[in-house]
Amino acid sequence: MNQPAVPRILVFDSGVGGLSVTARVHEAMPYASIVYLADNAAFPYGDQPDAVVIERCCTLIAGALEQYPCDAVVIACNTASTIALPHLRRVMDVPVVGVVPALKPAAAKTRNHRIGLLATPATVRRTYIDQLIEEFAVGCQVERVGHPGLVQWAEGLVRGVAVPQAELDQAVEGLRGAAVDTVVLGCTHYPLLLDSLKRSLPGVRFWVDSGEAIARRVEWLLAQAGKSASPDEQGGEPRVPVVDALFSGPAPKGVTGFMAAQGLQPRVVTENWPGTS
């Protein structure tokens, strides 16, 4: 029997935050193979000059595609998406899907027209956030909180370090004060902190991130390219969803177990990739 080729997707982030998006991609397309690439040697991207982010994204993603040809690339990082997306699209010959804070769906959900935007300091100060609010959240009060701790706490979870709840409570104090009923998770690391965030802000009704929308977009793009395959068609799901988890720095201790717990068991974890960065 002729087996259709299994589509392969490259998911990129500066760290482990993109795993929150990878989980949604895997849920939507369990038949697809995933390569995960984290530029953790340069984490966090929010502290890097734009030119460095552009150069690193373009070089690392091109290198990964050479090793693992893919049908689509997901930039599962708000910072990298804002800075590098146009450059990547110019040089890649596969579709590149980026992520933006989900202000539009949040505006559709909020009942009291008060939305919290939780993102990295680098993301909250970008002018494209003003544009998103003007375009999609007119009439809503949007309270922005950009805190450097949250990405670090999410990374710590991989190593088994508990989230410092009291510090998190303090970090999101501005959202409590603004009585928001909806919070946009404007950084792909934050869905990993959702349980702790819910404890900090029990009054919030809607938590919105971009993972599902990205997964739907990738699924659509692959279908357009004739690259979708149902598990039945290709004779069952791949044994492991993530064929390789590439880290530009040392692999975070505990990452294999962390990924497995999210249904993202990696076949191989490669660190200090590609060996010259």
Ligand code: DGL
């Ligand atoms: N996951 C990245 C994002 O969504 C982390 C930010 C960073 O590296 O600064 O923006």
